[in-house]
Amino acid sequence: MQPALSPAQLTAALQWRYATKAFATNPIPAETWKALEHSLQLAPSSYGLQPWKFFVVSNPAVRAQLRPHSWNQTQVTDASHLVVFTRRTEMTEADVNAFFNQMVAERGADATKLEPYRQMMLGGIVQGKDLAGQREWAARQVYIALGQFMAAAAVLGIDTCALEGIDPAKYDEILGLQGSGYQTLVACAAGYRAADDKYASFKKIRFPEQRVFGRI
């Protein structure tokens, strides 16, 4: 495939991104938002198991309820879009089978031939990890999706702010997630920076190359 972007264009977009504090009110156009949802749905995950669900919270009353459980950060209510990233609470054989059966069906594959792959997933994730291990494995996958989402937004000229300073249990309560099989981990606001967000002009602070890279 031809690169969609030149190296310089990519770097410029990622350099332009910052943790937006103040959002303007203008909404992300529908087609752009759809592409951002695709960036979530297409995110890579271990074995392809997608142990996640993304809640797009549009209801202003619900967003107002979430804000006090987010250190009162204005992004929760003001940004065009708010996504709550949740992980699968537990990984069972049914989760593996859902993925496996869809794979067999959509690829017209032979389930018997692929059975060793199913066993590998079961051994690696369902039997091979305790509940805490499954949850942390799932959390890491969710953060891949978060990283892909913020990078995707940047190249689309959309601002984001990841919100880790939230109360996940309160989010679960407000979003009605108890018993759903999913748990809140982190949220991310997306939209357009306000013209007067002073943080936009602050120099990005990044450790020097020799601290960040090892060369072997």
Add this chain to the structure above:
Amino acid sequence: MQPALSPAQLTAALQWRYATKAFATNPIPAETWKALEHSLQLAPSSYGLQPWKFFVVSNPAVRAQLRPHSWNQTQVTDASHLVVFTRRTEMTEADVNAFFNQMVAERGADATKLEPYRQMMLGGIVQGKDLAGQREWAARQVYIALGQFMAAAAVLGIDTCALEGIDPAKYDEILGLQGSGYQTLVACAAGYRAADDKYASFKKIRFPEQRVFGRI
């Protein structure tokens, strides 16, 4: 900023990406690789604390040593580039200060005025989390960088394969990371897919929209 990509271009690039199994031998051009390193260095992290170090392993002998500890996956030795993603093993006041002091210096800010921000970071990460909590927090940040890296590669037309099936302790040993303050979490191969990698043509399996998205 003008979007660097249209929504359709972004989706096409992310749809094109897959977990590459067989890499060709041609190398990533230097300018493109530099942009991919920038995508790592510019990755977002909680408070901006960058609790990570990325090891670019170019030495073929070292890559050959790593391969048996990676389920013998050929990507480890064959891809143009191999990055080992490591997390900071422990977060101390010195880590917070390194970031804080650089911020104060580069922004010409007043350290006294910003002291509450330093205290907030210390309270949130250094004092507010035990060692296991710090490690998991750091791991999640590293996975943001991994997600940004794979998305960045896709829009540059570069193939990747994240490798979670590795033995982190063996990697640490081979890379000489014991006592370095960094621990291996995951690796990622990058380069160009081999013309005969049959996985390239397989339909991408993604759960249906109603399983992946909640709308509130």
